[in-house]
Amino acid sequence: MSYELKINDRIANIELLSRDGNIIQVMLDKKLYELDILEVERGVYSILLDNNSFNVELVEGKNAKTYTVNTLYESFEVEVIDAESKYLKNRKKDEGEDQNVIASPMPGKVVKVLVKEGDKVKAGETVVVVSAMKMESEYKVKQDRVIKKLLVKVGDTVSSDQPMVIIE
Amino acid sequence: MSYELKINDRIANIELLSRDGNIIQVMLDKKLYELDILEVERGVYSILLDNNSFNVELVEGKNAKTYTVNTLYESFEVEVIDAESKYLKNRKKDEGEDQNVIASPMPGKVVKVLVKEGDKVKAGETVVVVSAMKMESEYKVKQDRVIKKLLVKVGDTVSSDQPMVIIE
């Protein structure tokens, strides 16, 4: 069975052809790879490919299908695409580019909420200010919007990706 | 509910009295302890007792009831004694002091087997020699015995506590 994995803008097609201990053969976008792959620490793989030694670290993302993959110098976001992810992706597309939720990309503490529910805000206006590690980040709307719901108040601690404001 | 824990020759009686977040109160052999206990890494606890900071490492032993506990300078073997362990302990006692199995206390490779099944061996005679990390260890019988069964042969790799010879 072949799988599709998304990495940056690339959708890669990959299939496991054989497996013998650490040695696997995979077909990746019509290219055949044979490599020696071994999980040496939790989430850390040692890979020998044509005798080149790679150390690859995986950190699971929001779910079991998403990974941050660190190789020597680069970091990739990789997502396994199956029927479920495809459905979610398609739905998302229908909703247009801008999101209707303002979420915090980092954990922190809400230090300012500059709007009330029902406010009309202009594109570029700051809605919430979150502070982490002595640095403040402002969260703005990208286009003219109406504040539908405030999910946080000043003093709240927010985690990464936590929705803070619903707009429409 | 109170538990019995064995540490060296001491059987300690211990009961959890209360728990509020990290703060627990326990009664240990009629002595009341209140302490702040937190698992900071897997198997590593940080403990504050009367503001003294202890770092305690636990390594699970053969089963969930046995631990090797490392404090700053000392290492203890601790065993939780419940009905099941008591039963096993009593049975063991019935079999007398000497064991009827010679097991390897360390992982290694069998380099010599000096007996055959059915052999009569004298107290102190070497039965098997195991090598690990360039060092050889000899395993002897403690009293006159008969070799009932050989479970290993030269060249076998043995793990810790693996039975090698059954004697009677």
Added chain:
Amino acid sequence: MIKKVLVANRGEIAIRIMRSCREMGIRTIGVFSEADRSSMHVRYADEAYFIGPSPSVDSYLKIEKIIEVAKTSGADAIHPGYGFLSENANFSARCQEEGIIFIGPDAHAINTMGDKITARKTMIAAGVPVVPGTTEPIKDLKKAVEVIREIGLPVMIKASAGGGGKGMRLVKEESQILDAVSSARSEAKAAFGDDAVYIEKYIDSPHHIEFQILGDKHGHVVHLFERECSVQRRHQKVVEETPSPIITSKVRAEMGEAAVAAAKAVNYHGAGTIEFIVDDNLNYYFLEMNTRLQVEHPVTERVVGVDLVKQQINISNGFELAFKQEDLKQHGHAIEVRIYAEDSDNNFMPSPGIIKHITEPLGLGVRHDGYVYEGYEIPIYYDPMISKLIVWGETRSEAIARMKRALYNYKITGVKTSIPYLSRILEVPAFVEGRYNTHFIEENQQYLMPRKNCDGQCEDVAIITAFFDYITKLEKIQPQAITKELGNNWKDFGRKRSILRL
């Protein structure tokens, strides 16, 4: 003799201080906020006391609470580290009142050096060069022009009442002088209702070079040479090294003498740092004094071979310095980088979170001062610094090669770090050649952008690894699902590919 030290700090510096205490047989007291119960300094200390909620204003900055813990625990001294209460004159004074040794200077030295104007006047009196400029506001045009001619171009004109760039003018040419003064004054008048201005020499390509000093309570002061700290981003030091690649031994000796004179001017005792601004012609001017241990103190420790925390404690004990100026030498070259939990490629956004995995670089010439461990959650409340990596080499180029090797082998997952950004700094030609000033980061943006360092193979390996991990997980949930698929093995993969493709 100090027997028990309360360390009024957290993070790497708390542990660094406790290490030296342990080597001296001194018992350590840690203090911690709500967010820091699981922090390494609590685990490293002999005793640890809770002091309040996570925001530092409610815990690490609470003078009375910390004094109270010192008394309860029987600490005879307090080490403030850097940041927090380290340059707080009131805290130094409160400790003295309570009969607790403050491991740092007295309130007088902190106050004098803490106020820029007073510090400047004190330095002038002591004969330490300061950036040439006026010490009093200038209210008339003629006087202003006179002063500019005296100082020499280029100069910066600043509104006396000012701030935010209003009423500021950089004057580089003779012909601009009159215009610039007039327009600065009228802008200042409009903005602040006051047309008085200051005039200061403008240093075109400034180097930030600082001198480490140590003074005892018997009037002896020595310097431990310089640290070059010109690699800065938004006035935050990023890379520090010693010796400075631009300084000559003649200028070093002169600046060292100036640094000692600066410290003596405030009867300084303890460890301190005299910061200078240095131009391309190696003219140097006193900038300010940091009356505490610096983040970058380890490069000095490595090259001079002195444990600065031990010296601080010995000085606090009232001992005389064990060495004279002529006993101190620089051996080889040391570089320090600061590892931050931040996404350097995304506007340096802070990246608190849980450390999933960490591999620390080790081996010859590498010192690592950190505090995080696997499973530790870096809190949102404090500085994003995770650790400092300090390397030593016989030469500057060996030190750079060693730092690259160390960064290459330093892996932290779970949070984003500045490690890739730091690696890029070490490759910038101006850095490699040692020709850089405080404009280094802005002038070298093109070298500091994230780059693709690996060919397509690297990306393919990333995909294969994620894929392999994913199917291994699947297999654990549905055993045989994967192996069954492989039943006919790879030989007939062509057939399978055409049939099974989704």
Added chain:
Amino acid sequence: MIKKVLVANRGEIAIRIMRSCREMGIRTIGVFSEADRSSMHVRYADEAYFIGPSPSVDSYLKIEKIIEVAKTSGADAIHPGYGFLSENANFSARCQEEGIIFIGPDAHAINTMGDKITARKTMIAAGVPVVPGTTEPIKDLKKAVEVIREIGLPVMIKASAGGGGKGMRLVKEESQILDAVSSARSEAKAAFGDDAVYIEKYIDSPHHIEFQILGDKHGHVVHLFERECSVQRRHQKVVEETPSPIITSKVRAEMGEAAVAAAKAVNYHGAGTIEFIVDDNLNYYFLEMNTRLQVEHPVTERVVGVDLVKQQINISNGFELAFKQEDLKQHGHAIEVRIYAEDSDNNFMPSPGIIKHITEPLGLGVRHDGYVYEGYEIPIYYDPMISKLIVWGETRSEAIARMKRALYNYKITGVKTSIPYLSRILEVPAFVEGRYNTHFIEENQQYLMPRKNCDGQCEDVAIITAFFDYITKLEKIQPQAITKELGNNWKDFGRKRSILRL
């Protein structure tokens, strides 16, 4: 110029070599046996090749296999590390035949120094002091007595054909000479059918002191001072330090010259070590030469400030040494301890196994050369050394204090280690005072026994922690089981205790 190095080794030394290669921009090739697929050196290398089954005789000692990998991978040089093939003259010669640079001396130097008799004769010819004694077997009594008078008491008489202590006699007094020679001869005759004996000066309280040397291919040889290695258990070094606490600068200079003469006598190039046996009066005698890098080389690196692996590579490249003898100085004091996977308190039984958890000591003055990581299984096939801890201090006492601090903070669980044993060594008065010889371990058994270091509280904490972990596990299986019990909280614990006790 060497561009690609095959490291024919494993463990910490393989990684240590690869680190220096990386700093020099040299690509590294690792080789691994079956047991070592997950070993850190495979992960650290740029390329890695499988070379055979786990026993080293089938992999790390397979000369032809390693040569083959070097050719396949295009390596232009091979670094043998220590142990394995590092002192194998055939291997050095085979490399040369294949046009691969062997990073080490040529076969002639290895052979000459590898054979004790030849080495002894070569040293005598070079004017290097050797332990006084006979070079030829003595077959008659009169001659034996003559020789003993010449050498001076005490002497050791050894059976020429002998071994296992048979025919050995220690003679300390004049009056014993005749008896001892006669009985040694008759015992030798009975045991080996040959009554010839050797006579050698007996060194009563021997110190093992060795000199690091470096020689280039242009005839320059320098020494990098001494290492004191007298703390030994069964001829295995346990703790090494430099400078030696007993040596004087006069003797150091003399021994250094002797070491250089010894190396020159075999046209030595590369890094090597001249081992001396030294008595309490600082008489020194050549013992043997190790024609390779030593395990304890880092103490020299730290105190002299030279990267020995880089020097080896530069020498192999045919470069001249970049320094002369007078450029080299010792700065401060360095100590190394070797951490073994062994149960030091249980007859030093090896303890291979899986590393559950590791906390490495860091900070000022600490170097750590290791190779294990969490989850790694230390294999049964190789040396039990896990890592080396090297500390530096301004003084010997600071270095000892720092080593104690580092060991205190070094935690490895999953396997037993020698860390507690090493900590005890550092506390032994004779060690602290620097008065020790190779009998140190046997003479100080009473200090080296496992001790109870903590009062009852420590044991109670151990019990409570195990208990807490156990009930937390139970709770995960049967949620609420524990909290339910706590329903009425601690106030009525008296009642519960009496009811629920099993």
